[in-house]
Amino acid sequence: MADDTEDGAFDGSSDASEITPVGVKLGSTRTVLQYPKDGEIETVRTLTCLATYEDAITGEEKVLYGEQAAQEFPDTVEFMLRSGLPEDDDRAELASKFFNELVRAQDIPEDSVVVYAIPTIDNDEGLENLTEVIENSPIGQKLVRSFPESLCGAVPAMGDGLEAIDEVFVAINMGSTNLEACAYRHAEQLEPFSTGAVTGSEVDRRIANAVEEETQGRVNIDLTTAREYKEEHGDFVDFEPFTDVIQQPGGGSHEFTIERSVMDALNEYVDEAVDEIANNFLSELANTHMKPYQIALGKPIALTGGMACIPGIEDVFEERLSEELDRDITVVAADRPDLAAAQGAQRIAGKLADNL
């Protein structure tokens, strides 16, 4: 099986409608789909990657995607949305192939309403390529819409329905390839901000480098292992040093313990994220939209994205941002920040389906 599926019942399913409302987050690391199935909300979460191989008997090209592709073909697997959007025709084609395989495997009806949560990156070519991927997709024959990832992610963080649409608030999406922030005023976006300088992928790179340093050059890990260390051991509340083993090239194994590498990289990430948000995004927002700034900062800031899944990051971010701004800030996140964007997109799709 190439992906994880999780059942979860929450308000926002569209039982009354026969049209399937689907929420999609095509992420650089993981893609998440949510749609109703047998009266419950089905969640599909899979790595955004693809590998192809030739069938030894028929000679046909076979396609694998997600975790299975990453595990079975680690040398040739392609993460085609590494920068957040498909950058060229080749990656657009791969992204199309990946997404089509994924939705076919889930058997999602073509006559569906699909809402995509998209990162707000200034890249016209990438957006054009993504448009192509979405247009070539078999689903969404009824209706297709796209909304900013930070807005979709804020929807489940701020209530059980679409309460976020009627609020004035700030949303921050901590993704693998970008840090996205935006103020929303009754659904209107104000001062959208995005930077590729503070990212989850950069944390992975730093962990890999720090592990080499911490082990005096004896251990080199790849970025996938670094990401796994981050996801499995990164914890602002209760971090514990951990031990791993590598096989030596000349035979035998080497056991090592990591004490600092993961949390140093994560602490650095939070400091840089606070700096970007306080001194670039919020200062610009305050200059241009004083009233929404004042209203939004009096309310919880919605935190979403894969990096927001690190235990305790919400509190650490809240504390450091309050310090930087010299005013009390509160931060709120959805139960599953990594699923939040698809979850919010699915709720919007549910309403769109009801209205058809």
Add this chain to the structure above:
Amino acid sequence: MTVNPREYDANELRELAGVEPVDECSGSTTPARKPEESIRDEQFRQLLALQSERQQLDQLTRPFLATLPESDLGTGLAEEWLDFLVTVSGQDRTEGALHYYRQLRWITPSVEAELHTSVHRFPEPPHDRSLTAGDHRLSLLYIATLASVT
């Protein structure tokens, strides 16, 4: 078809959420207005205020705001200010704040009375809170801007 997430229809979203359309009276948003236009609007106001600042330095005595401007810009600003206060703190606290500003002699009793009559035109917010020092600073900025366009 475009998938550009910056080009979504905020009105469609509001309709889906069953949210009352934002009317002109609330002044919190004009649906067709893009962020760039909002910025230009704000910059224009700031420039206007700065331009008037020199002329008014010798007039900066309390009360800062003796009358409300009758121009469209002035009326719009006053509505925007009231909308801000009510959105943040609700109608009762807004009335309290206006009274407080009169006590501080930021505004005259007649300005308070005039604003007081408009408070109930703005809907109660779903969540409200007490006004902070930052909110009062923004009020003072509105008062200064209103004084500069009077």
